[in-house]
Amino acid sequence: xxxxxxxxxxxQQISETELSQRLQLFRLTADDLNELRTIKSMIGRELDRIxxxxxxxxxxxxxxxxxxxxxxxxxxxxxxxxxxxxxLFNKEIDLExxxxxxxxxxxxxxxxxxxxxxxxxxxxxxYTIGSTIRKNISDKNYASELCDILExxxxxxxxxxxxxxxxxxxxxxxxEKNKSNMYVRDLESLVQERTKSLKKMxxxxxxxxxxxxxxxxxxxxxxxxxxxxxxxxxxxxxxxxDKFKEFNDVHxxxxxxxxxxxxxxxxxxxSRSVDLCFRMGGDEFVVVMPNCTKDDASANYIPRLLENxxxxxxxxxxxIGVAQSGPETYISNTETLTRADxxxxxxxxxxxxxxxxxxLKFVVDNN
Numbered sequence: 001x002x003x004x005x006x007x008x009x010x011x012q013q014i015s016e017t018e019l020s021q022r023l024q025l026f027r028l029t030a031d032d033l034n035e036l037r038t039i040k041s042m043i044g045r046e047l048d049r050i051x052x053x054x055x056x057x058x059x060x061x062x063x064x065x066x067x068x069x070x071x072x073x074x075x076x077x078x079x080x081x082x083x084x085x086x087x088l089f090n091k092e093i094d095l096e097x098x099x100x101x102x103x104x105x106x107x108x109x110x111x112x113x114x115x116x117x118x119x120x121x122x123x124x125x126x127y128t129i130g131s132t133i134r135k136n137i138s139d140k141n142y143a144s145e146l147c148d149i150l151e152x153x154x155x156x157x158x159x160x161x162x163x164x165x166x167x168x169x170x171x172x173x174x175x176e177k178n179k180s181n182m183y184v185r186d187l188e189s190l191v192q193e194r195t196k197s198l199k200k201m202x203x204x205x206x207x208x209x210x211x212x213x214x215x216x217x218x219x220x221x222x223x224x225x226x227x228x229x230x231x232x233x234x235x236x237x238x239x240x241x242d243k244f245k246e247f248n249d250v251h252x253x254x255x256x257x258x259x260x261x262x263x264x265x266x267x268x269x270x271s272r273s274v275d276l277c278f279r280m281g282g283d284e285f286v287v288v289m290p291n292c293t294k295d296d297a298s299a300n301y302i303p304r305l306l307e308n309x310x311x312x313x314x315x316x317x318x319x320i321g322v323a324q325s326g327p328e329t330y331i332s333n334t335e336t337l338t339r340a341d342x343x344x345x346x347x348x349x350x351x352x353x354x355x356x357x358x359x360l361k362f363v364v365d366n367n
Contacts, residue, residue, distance in 0.1 A: 014098055016095065063114070210277045216286060227290055239319075240318065241317075262309065266312060274291070
């Protein structure tokens with residue numbers, strides 16, 4: 001059920017039992033209320049004077065005058081006060097009576113009446129009605145008794161008014177808290193996204209968009225540990241572009257960058273989803289291949305890589321070394337990388353004689 005479907009009494013879960021207990025707290029009995037009803041006729045005769053005197057006094061307070069604002073609002077307030085005073089001496093105290101008191105608090109809170117101004121006004125109202133009782137009743141003791149009952153009844157009313165004040169302020173605090181929490185969550189989400197983005201940037205090579213050496217140090221160790229846990233082989237390919245320095249000297253660094261981008265695109269194109277591709281720096285690249293032996297990498301991955309690369313550029317020659325860890329004996333990721341690097345240089349030496357004088361002539365070796 002929406003809050004607008006509930007009365008203020010229902011929202012604050014005020015029951016007949018709670019009402020009865022509160023009447024006891026303020027020492028208000030049925031006999032007390034009946035005593036007040038005995039003077040309702042006298043109050044009725046004095047009602048206009050009470051209301052006029054009250055607002056004559058209130059409008060001399062600048063803050064109150066500003067809150068009232070205009071003659072129309074003043075007339076509505078005077079009418080509401082007349083009804084309130086009549087109810088003090090006529091109305092049964094039940095949940096409907098409580099609902100009206102709660103609404104008084106809600107209205108005053110909404111229009112921004114400061115609690116101290118409200119209490120000051122209540123105090124003057126008690127004084128005004130009390131003075132009227134004492135002026136019209138010759139028995140001073142009885143008049144004092146009536147004034148005491150009246151004071152307790154008005155304080156009883158004020159307790160409900162301030163229940164609404166407090167509840168309204170708590171609701172405002174809760175709303176602001178929720179707004180703050182939403183802002184914090186949005187900010188945390190933004191920070192997380194930015195952090196992920198920054199982490200990704202620190203792990204990626206800006207030219208090829210492959211993982212960099214820093215990422216190799218972070219990710220390859222994890223892949224090697226998982227391979228050992230599963231009892232699987234894991235291999236590393238070490239790839240080097242032949243005579244890349246000479247190519248840069250002849251064709252320029254822009255075309256050299258194009259060579260590196262073409263190689264990285266080919267690596268991505270032939271790699272499995274579990275393979276990890278890295279640019280280690282310069283013209284040196286690495287592929288970490290879980291659940292793959294050295295023989296499988298040499299027989300399958302390398303020919304496909306060279307074939308794919310040849311469709312992009314026909315002037316690139318690669319030297320590729322391969323090393324394997326597991327499944328019989330496991331070595332670390334760094335040791336496997338070192339062995340793959342050595343194997344790459346061995347392959348480079350073996351085919352130096354096959355390279356022509358032109359830099360980066362494409363060579364496909366099926367052996």
